[in-house]
Amino acid sequence: MSRRQSAHKGEGTAKRRRHRLTVLSGDARVIAKVWRLQPLYVILLAAHALLWGFVDTLAVYYRTALFNAMDSDVPFWNAARWIVYIAVFYVLLFIPDFLYNLILKPILERRLSTRMRRELYEKAQRMDLACYDDPDFYNQFVWAMRESAPRAIEVLNSVERVLHNLISSAAIVGLLFTLNVWVSIIMLVGNLLGTFVIDSIGNRVWVRVSEECNPLWRREAYIDRVYTLPAYAKELRTGQMSAMMQHDLEQNTGQLLDACRRRGRAITLLYGVGWNLISQGTRYGTILIMIGELASGRMPLGGFAGAVSALWILGATMQSLSDALAELPKHALYLDKYFAFLDHENRMVSGTCPVPPFESLTFENVSFSYESVKTDEETALEERVQAYEKKQGCQDTEGQDKLRTEEVLHDVSLTLRRGEKLAIVGYNGAGKTTLIKLVMRLYDPTSGRILYNGQDIREFDLADYRAHIGAVFQDYCLFAATVAENVMGGRYDASPESEAAVRKALDSASFTERLATLEKGLDTPLTRELDENGVNLSGGEAQKIAIARVFVRPYELIIMDEPSSALDPVAEYELNHSILNAADRQDRTVIFISHRLSTTRFADRILLFADGCLRESGSHDRLMELNGLYAEMFRMQAEKYRRGEEQETA
Known part of the structure; x- marks a missing residue:
């Protein structure tokens, strides 16, 4: 063996040793986690394993005693006595076993699953929003949510x-x-030879199979996603991609089959010949030896029966032990994703300062850019897609693989004061929603500072800071819960005070008339996902529920990101007028984004963004006098609505 081969072998051995230590550490961490969340489960599991570990031995002892009794002077009565003992023993044993497996264990597993999920929910709530822009991290989170509890139970x-x-x-x-x-x-x-040595060699073969097939399995999973995700549906039906994907699948399947054939021969020889020769040869060889001992009188009948019974039980228990030991690394590797998610440290660090009442919010030369990185799998497949399309002459691929690292906001400076009503307008992609996310500190600026009452918002306690801001985003969600719970959340307790607060918030959002038509009022379940009698609201009605959420709590700063986009222009105008009047009465500061510029006339000040920069600032009248981009957009929309009215009249 050359030095290079020796070094490579030594490196491989060290790598496997580190892998075993990592696996053991992972399994130990799972047990420690379960002990912290559900200690009774661990105690009962250990007691159950200990009890049944000795039951097999007692079974051998009982068989030995039974056959010795049959070989005695009064075989019937002695054997009958032992049969009664055995029957009573197993009846007494199986009662607690049934209680454990059919009642206690399912309850404890459900409690463990719930507590692990709650831990994941709490972690997810604290995660940086930027994590959801990373597809690898997001997939890891989804996997942890779905698989962590079942895998922990399997461990x-x-x-x-x-x-x-x-x-x-x-x-x-x-x-x-x-x-x-x-x-x-x-x-x-x-x-030991037949079970552990053969299985150890077999596991190494399967590891090589997995290493060889993993890239192929990943590609197969990607093709599955392409055919199941709505985002790809149009491309598959209108482009040339489906034929290429199916060709890739056939090619992938062929490579998988080749790998299985190559490794299958080794597995067949290992288990079909090696395992049978060692295990079965040892088993029947020892039986022949014991038959000789029995025939010569050196072994009693009970001893022979007990030894044969022990032989079969020992073979089964060692095989089961080997299988269980082989399963532990698999589960531990899966649970690595769960612990990686829990161990993830946020880039966004909370400050410690308490948040004073709102007076002003200032942007000082703020710039921001998203960073989205494609996975290796997606990059490799996209390169193949682009090469295929270029070959077919379908499209020009120049510049398609540019990453989103350009600035969404550039050198923005502005100040918002208490009680002010600020409108933010601009075309899609101008950076309006990103600006709002920075205000709420869902992201931190790439450069520059955001000051709250003259103090950097990064110095404030993050939860306390966000508690001062209420927001309605354009991608709001309704939950499968009642109207009142959708507005107030978990704080709703059906008390007169809670009910009054919800009704007042719904009135501020112009939902009172629709509420009067609901048979169960505030207790009406929304959506039919969990309740077949639930009510599905229209887009505009659902937006009003989302708007009511910001009025049910005393937020000092309210943010409305396209809060009424599902309404027609007249209804949107009336709703925004109602919202701003309610904000005036309650002395709240409001930032709202709208594509319909007719609603911005209520604002004290209008900010127009274009290409990530603040281009124009002032009141509606001032910007119309300026005759810039805002005035151009306003006139275009006015003409559009005028033509629409003429068509309806005609």
Whole structure:
């Protein structure tokens, strides 16, 4: 063997050793996590494994005693007595076993699953919003939410099997030594070789199969997503992509089959020949030895029966032990994603300062850019797609792989004062919604500062700071809950005070008339996802529910991002007028974004953004006098609405 080969082998051995240590550490961390969340589960699991570990040994002992009784002077009565003992023993044993498996264990597993989910929910609520822009991280989060609890339970089940079979194997080997030392040694060595050595080699073969097939499985999963996600539906029906995807699938399947054929021969030889020769040869060889011992009178009938029984039980327990040990690394690797999600540290660090009442908000030379990085898998496949399309002459691929690293906002400076009504306008992609996300500190600026009452917002306690701001985004959501719960959330307790607050908020959002038509009023369930009698609101009605959320709490700063986009222009005008009047009465500061410039006339000041920059600022009349981009947009919209009215009249 050359030095290079020796070094490579040593490096591989060290890598496998580190992998085992990582796996053991992961399994230990899972058990520690379960112990913290549900300690009773761990205690009962260990007790159950300990109990059944000795049951196998007692079964061998009972068989030995039973056959010895049958070989005695009064075989019937002695055997009958032992049969009664065995029956009573198993009846008493199976009662608590049924209680554990059918009642206690399912309850404890459900509680564990709920507590793990709650931990994930709390972590997700604290995550930086930027994490949702990273597809790899988002997929990891979805996987952790779906798989973590079942995998943790599988780890515990595997640990229970390891404990059970380890105790059982050790006890049976000890019992066998009292019957025949040499037979015990042969059985032990044969089972160790047949089970652990063969399985260890087999696992290495399967690891190589996995390493070879992982890229192919990832590509197959990507093709599945392309055909199942709505975002790709139009492209598949109108472009040339479907044929290429199906060709890729066929090619991928062929490569997977080739890998399975190559490794399948090794697996067949290993288990079909090696395992059978060692395990079965040892098993039947020791039986022949024991038959000789029985025939010569050196082993009693009970000892022979017990030894044969122990032989089969030992083989089964060692195989089960090997399988359980092989399962632990698989589950631990899956749970790495769960712990990676929990261990993720936010880039956005909370300050410690308490937040004073709102007086002003200032942007000082603020710039911001999103950073989205494609996964290796997506990049590789997109390169193939582009190469295919270029070959087919479908489209020009120049510049398609440019990442979103350009600035969305550039050198923005502005000041908002208490009680002011500020409108932000501009074309799509101008940076309006991004500006709002920076105000709420969902993101931090790439450069520049945002000051709250003259103090950098990064110095304030993050939760306290956000608690001073109420926002309605254009991508709002309604929940499968009642009207009142959708407005007030978990703080709604059906008390007269809560009900009055919800009704007042709904009135501020112009929902009172629609509420009067709902049979159950505030207790009306929304959506039919969980309740077939639920009510599905129209887009405009749903927006009013979302708007009511910001009026049910005493937010000092209210942000409206396209709060009434689902309404017609007249209804939107009336709703915005109602919102601003309510804000005036309650001395609240309002920022609202709208594409319909007719609604911005209510604002004290209008900011127009274009290409990420603040281009114009002033009242409606001032900007119309300026005759710039705002005036041009306003006249274009006015003409559009005028033509629409003429068509309706005609």
